[in-house]
Amino acid sequence: MNVSKTNKRGFTLVELLVVIAIIGILIGLLLPAVQAAREAARRMQCTNQLKQLLLSCQMYHDSHNSFAPSRGGGSVVCYNYASHLFWLMPYTEQTAFYNEVVSDGVPNAQWNDNSAYSGTFTHLLCPSDGASKQPTTWVNNAAKTNYVGSWGDSICQSDESAGTSRGFYPGGLFVPQSYNDSVRTVKTRTMSSITDGTSNTVAYSETVCADTQGTNKVKGGVMVLGSGEVVRPRNILNKVNATDRTIFDGTAATFQRGQNFADGNVSVTGFQTIMPPNSPNARNYGGGTGQSGWGYGICSAASNHSGGVNAAMVDGSVRFISETIDCGDMDADVNGSGYSTVSASHGKEFSGKSPFGVWGAMGTVQGGETDLQ
Numbered sequence: 001m002n003v004s005k006t007n008k009r010g011f012t013l014v015e016l017l018v019v020i021a022i023i024g025i026l027i028g029l030l031l032p033a034v035q036a037a038r039e040a041a042r043r044m045q046c047t048n049q050l051k052q053l054l055l056s057c058q059m060y061h062d063s064h065n066s067f068a069p070s071r072g073g074g075s076v077v078c079y080n081y082a083s084h085l086f087w088l089m090p091y092t093e094q095t096a097f098y099n100e101v102v103s104d105g106v107p108n109a110q111w112n113d114n115s116a117y118s119g120t121f122t123h124l125l126c127p128s129d130g131a132s133k134q135p136t137t138w139v140n141n142a143a144k145t146n147y148v149g150s151w152g153d154s155i156c157q158s159d160e161s162a163g164t165s166r167g168f169y170p171g172g173l174f175v176p177q178s179y180n181d182s183v184r185t186v187k188t189r190t191m192s193s194i195t196d197g198t199s200n201t202v203a204y205s206e207t208v209c210a211d212t213q214g215t216n217k218v219k220g221g222v223m224v225l226g227s228g229e230v231v232r233p234r235n236i237l238n239k240v241n242a243t244d245r246t247i248f249d250g251t252a253a254t255f256q257r258g259q260n261f262a263d264g265n266v267s268v269t270g271f272q273t274i275m276p277p278n279s280p281n282a283r284n285y286g287g288g289t290g291q292s293g294w295g296y297g298i299c300s301a302a303s304n305h306s307g308g309v310n311a312a313m314v315d316g317s318v319r320f321i322s323e324t325i326d327c328g329d330m331d332a333d334v335n336g337s338g339y340s341t342v343s344a345s346h347g348k349e350f351s352g353k354s355p356f357g358v359w360g361a362m363g364t365v366q367g368g369e370t371d372l373q
Contacts, residue, residue, distance in 0.1 A: 042127040043305050046146075046206070049123055050312040053147055053204055056091035058316065066188040070149065070169040071264020083264035084149050084169060085124065092123055117142045117262045124261055128304040131211040131220065132258065145261035148207045148271045148301070152363035153354040155231055155274070158266045159296040166354075166364045168194075168203040168314060169270065191314075194365045198314035202362045205271055205301035205311040205321070210256035216247050219302045220257045222267050222281040223250040229284065231297050233275050233330040233356075236282045248280045257281060257299070271301045273363025274356050275330070276323050277309040278302045311362075321359070328357030 060068050068087040089098040101117070118141040125132045126146035151158055152167025165171045170187045194201050210220035218240060225231060241247045255267035263269060267283055275298060283297030301321070303309040308322040332355040353367050354360030361369035 039128065039306070043310070046126045046128065046303075046305070046310050047318045049126070050147065050204055050310055050318050051316055052092070052123065053088070054312045054314070054316040054318075056088045057203060057314075059091040060088055061191060064188075066190045067168070069188050069264075070151075070165075070171060070270070082262050083269045085145055085147070085269060086117075086262045092121075094121065117260065119143050121145075121261065126206055126303060129208050130304075132209040134211065142260035142262065144209050145258050145269060146206050146209060146303075147204050148258070148269050148299075149204055150202050150363055151266055151270045151272050152365065153273050153356050153360040153367075155272070155298060156296045158270070158272065158299075166367065167272070168201060168363075168365060189365065194314055196361075196365055196367055196369055199317060200362065200369070201314045201365050202273060202311045203314045205277075206303040206305075206309045207257045207271060207299075208302045208304060209258035213256055213259070214252045214254065215256065216250070216252045218246055218248055218280045219278065219304075221248065222253040222255055222257060222283060222297075222299065223248050224253045225250070225282050225284045225297070231282070231284050233279075233298060233327075233332070236280055236298060237275065237330065239282070240280055250282075253283060255283070257302070266299055267297075271299050273301075273354075273359045273361075274298050274327065275300045276325060276327050276359065277321055278323050325359045326357035327359045329355045332356065 057067055068084040071083055086098075086101075089095070121143050124143070124145040124147055129146050132144045132146050149169045150167040151165040151169055151171070154165035154167060154171075157165045157171055168189060170189050191198070208219035211217070215221040216223070223236075223239060225235075229235065239248045239250050241249050253267065255263075255265055257268065260268055266272070267281070277300060279300040279302075281297070281299040283299075301309045301311065305320075308320055308325075310318055311321045312318045353369055354364050356363075361367055
């Protein structure tokens with residue numbers, strides 16, 4: 001009886017290499033798609049959190065007949081007061097935390113009793129920013145934030161003790177020329193004061209948290225300009241390192257972006273609609289090396305979303321703002337285009353259109369720019 005034999009042949013080396021190469025190509029094509037899908041989901045979550053933040057602003061307005069202050073409360077003998085984000089806590093399901101802190105006399109958000117502000121508040125963290133998930137290196141492990149309030153296109157009015165800005169948040173605790181602490185007043189906005197329209201005015205955007213104190217990274221870091229340097233957008237943009245565009249050349253400040261959600265300083269929980277998103281941040285000398293919060297300057301919106309940032313308008317809508325948005329005159333400074341020195345700016349509201357293009361117009365509440373298309 002004849003038994004037929006079937007020859008079984010395995011893969012040749014060439015065939016095996018071809019299969020491996022095809023698998024490698026498929027993985028190479030698939031991974032970017034997976035990463036893009038994950039980032040799209042993170043960006044959507046970020047958008048939803050900004051919507052919820054604006055809802056809390058509106059609820060605060062319903063209860064108090066005004067929006068929350070930029071900073072307010074605390075001891076009158078110290079400049080650093082609890083931020084707008086702190087005052088919104090009862091409207092973001094953080095009533096227990098808020099009551100605990102308030103019952104203790106609202107400890108100062110900058111230096112005193114900072115342990116009260118420690119922990120993590122996930123509703124304030126963008127899922128695309130890994131640095132925001134790391135413990136802070138500043139003020140006793142204070143909770144971080146990726147969401148910052150708009151001070152509009154104001155420059156010198158962002159001084160820590162100035163009382164005005166042209167943005168949704170109208171400045172800090174106004175200190176008159178005499179610097180008499182006993183007569184400070186807390187400034188707030190009302191819905192009716194936003195005459196440019198709630199759908200045209202930005203209230204919140206994003207920042208990338210500093211990954212370490214004193215970093216010189218463009219996203220997260222804050223540079224201190226030298227004594228006498230003019231706070232002009234062009235000067236700040238020119239300090240980005242020519243070889244590594246992720247860092248700036250200059251002295252890094254103590255005050256860092258997003259490092260303490262409860263600190264009402266512009267450098268920490270604010271931004272201005274002056275330079276394009278993902279531009280560097282800078283403050284003037286301000287009286288002490290590294291103490292950037294003691295002066296005025298420009299802090300930009302920033303995110304790890306590709307090409308721009310999410311921004312929430314006063315009406316609760318959220319838009320994606322591109323890095324290429326029109327920002328007008330980058331050579332405008334504190335001594336031109338309606339701006340003056342810090343001492344002359346205390347308590348003074350400037351009017352008129354922004355010199356900083358569409359982005360600047362989105363930041364002003366009463367600039368007369370009602371059509372931003």
